[in-house]
Amino acid sequence: MARALINLPKTAKAGDVIEIKTLISHPMETGFRPGPDGRILPRNIITEFLCRFEGEEIFRAELFPASAANPYLTFTTVATRSGTFQFTWRGDGGFDQTETATLTVA
Amino acid sequence: MNRSAKDDLAKDDLARDDGRGAISRRHLLAGAATSALLGTLRPAEASQRTETTQSAIRRFAGEAEIRGGRVSLDLPPLVENGNTVPLTVAVESPMTEADHVRRIGIFNEKNPQPNVVTLHLGPRAGRAQVATRIRLADTQRITAIAEMSDGTYWSASADAIVTLAACLEG
Amino acid sequence: MIRTATAALAALLLAPGPAAFPGEIAPADKRSGFAEMGPALQAMQRDDTAHPGMLWVQDGADLWARAPSADAPACGGCHGEARASMRGVAARYPAWDARSGRPIDLEDRINQCRRTHQQAEPFARESADLLGLTAFVALQSRGMPLAPPDDSRLAPARQEGRALFEARMGQLGLSCAICHDDHWGRHLGAAVIPQGHPTGYPLYRLEWQGLGSLQRRLRNCMSGMRAEPYPFGAPEYVALELYLAERAAPLPLETPALRP
Numbered sequence: 431m432a433r434a435l436i437n438l439p440k441t442a443k444a445g446d447v448i449e450i451k452t453l454i455s456h457p458m459e460t461g462f463r464p465g466p467d468g469r470i471l472p473r474n475i476i477t478e479f480l481c482r483f484e485g486e487e488i489f490r491a492e493l494f495p496a497s498a499a500n501p502y503l504t505f506t507t508v509a510t511r512s513g514t515f516q517f518t519w520r521g522d523g524g525f526d527q528t529e530t531a532t533l534t535v536a
Numbered sequence: 537m538n539r540s541a542k543d544d545l546a547k548d549d550l551a552r553d554d555g556r557g558a559i560s561r562r563h564l565l566a567g568a569a570t571s572a573l574l575g576t577l578r579p580a581e582a583s584q585r586t587e588t589t590q591s592a593i594r595r596f597a598g599e600a601e602i603r604g605g606r607v608s609l610d611l612p613p614l615v616e617n618g619n620t621v622p623l624t625v626a627v628e629s630p631m632t633e634a635d636h637v638r639r640i641g642i643f644n645e646k647n648p649q650p651n652v653v654t655l656h657l658g659p660r661a662g663r664a665q666v667a668t669r670i671r672l673a674d675t676q677r678i679t680a681i682a683e684m685s686d687g688t689y690w691s692a693s694a695d696a697i698v699t700l701a702a703c704l705e706g
Numbered sequence: 707m708i709r710t711a712t713a714a715l716a717a718l719l720l721a722p723g724p725a726a727f728p729g730e731i732a733p734a735d736k737r738s739g740f741a742e743m744g745p746a747l748q749a750m751q752r753d754d755t756a757h758p759g760m761l762w763v764q765d766g767a768d769l770w771a772r773a774p775s776a777d778a779p780a781c782g783g784c785h786g787e788a789r790a791s792m793r794g795v796a797a798r799y800p801a802w803d804a805r806s807g808r809p810i811d812l813e814d815r816i817n818q819c820r821r822t823h824q825q826a827e828p829f830a831r832e833s834a835d836l837l838g839l840t841a842f843v844a845l846q847s848r849g850m851p852l853a854p855p856d857d858s859r860l861a862p863a864r865q866e867g868r869a870l871f872e873a874r875m876g877q878l879g880l881s882c883a884i885c886h887d888d889h890w891g892r893h894l895g896a897a898v899i900p901q902g903h904p905t906g907y908p909l910y911r912l913e914w915q916g917l918g919s920l921q922r923r924l925r926n927c928m929s930g931m932r933a934e935p936y937p938f939g940a941p942e943y944v945a946l947e948l949y950l951a952e953r954a955a956p957l958p959l960e961t962p963a964l965r966p
Contacts, residue, residue, distance in 0.1 A: 462648045489655075489661060491666075493653055494649055502667070612746040705929070
């Protein structure tokens with residue numbers, strides 16, 4: 431499991447726009463770079479990031495080799511009700527990881 | 537240690553242009569910087585690009601007109617290391633069901649591949665603002681294009697100068 | 707890349723003329739490499755929720771709490787809450803180790819603990835585990851001034867470290883001091899030459915795209931001077947670390963720092 435850090439407020443008022451910050455540990459090997467032996471290292475990147483709230487997609491990103499290592503994405507969403515966010519990263523070599531975080535809307 | 541040996545290296549002299557010796561030293565440094573840039577550029581030479589920037593933009597926007605405006609793109613003008621360049625893109629939009637940003641495509645000019653990231657948003661975002669970190673193989677222009685829910689496309693560009701670290705590993 | 711760095715360093719070496727400010731850095735001028743960074747990278751270091759080095763620190767926090775085997779205690783089993791027990795520890799390393807009769811750095815200290823109290827194999831130098839745990843321990847001293855121990859047993863190694871710092875080495879005949887004492891604040895290529903204070907290790911270096919130790923950085927410097935680096939864990943590095951800590955004090959600790 432890659433280490434992921436997700437930061438969002440624990441609570442919000444209905445209608446608030448909240449900011450969600452995500453970081454995940456990943457080399458994002460571009461596939462354009464030679465290794466120590468001079469041969470091109472095979473591409474190994476995260477190709478997709480998806481954030482769902484209670485099953486509904488609220489944000490998605492397609493990533494390319496031009497994303498920095500340890501991909502960072504910050505985006506916003508409107509707090510509507512209490513519930514669970516699901517964060518999914520997918521990529522080369524069958525990389526597939528999902529993390530969750532909850533939000534309480536008062 | 538031998539301080540007098542170190543004294544040969546003038547702090548002031550490195551920056552001073554006295555019209556004589558300083559010039560040749562400057563050329564030496566400039567030469568180093570140039571070969572450095574070439575070294576960085578090599579993987580991104582045009583002949584090795586997977587696709588042109590124009591073609592990637594057309595795959596994103598089709599034949600639609602792309603107008604300047606409504607998009608703001610923020611990245612440091614002077615990049616200290618092209619491996620990690622903070623980027624923030626924002627689009628003026630009420631982000632309602634009726635009027636919102638659907639997608640934002642970000643494109644580079646000189647990396648081996650023109651796509652940087654493609655973002656999918658909707659009214660649930662509340663605000664059309666996303667921050668991420670990108671790689672830049674060289675000094676170049678970055679372009680962000682937003683697709684609105686009414687099918688119009690808007691764009692902004694920003695230039696980034698990528699400097700080179702003096703002491704690299706290995 | 708190697709050619710490039712060499713050419714730039716050679717240019718520096720060849721620059722003639724009298725030194726304007728040779729020698730040690732005046733206390734009032736002492737500053738961390740943080741000060742040389744642009745606002746975007748400073749912001750990245752300041753915000754723990756955006757700092758990629760925190761990925762390693764969080765791994766270290768887990769290691770602190772996890773027993774290496776069923777019959778051995780976790781770090782936290784003896785030391786309790788790191789926030790209290792490890793506060794100020796990193797600011798005092800390297801320190802004298804009575805058991806081995808030599809100075810050791812924080813990584814050595816952690817590995818000694820693993821051997822003697824956890825009956826576990828030491829972590830490899832520069833492994834993600836050792837970097838993470840070291841960064842987690844050092845984080846507990848963040849903001850505290852570096853406070854090298856006033857311990858006469860450390861004096862010979864510290865003196866050796868200073869001699870190494872000032873000795874010309876490698877094919878370019880440079881020394882640490884030529885860049886970091888005599889030419890800090892000047893440019894080498896486009897980069898500002900920092901004073902070279904180890905205030906934030908292990909740190910996240912954008913060039914490495916990951917966390918790395920002070921020893922890794924020292925090895926970089928040595929290969930930059932076209933000198934053969936010592937192997938990881940060599941006593942020469944600990945000697946240099948001792949001198950560098952004294953030279954940097956009382957700058958505050960910033961682990962995990964972030965640098966280009």
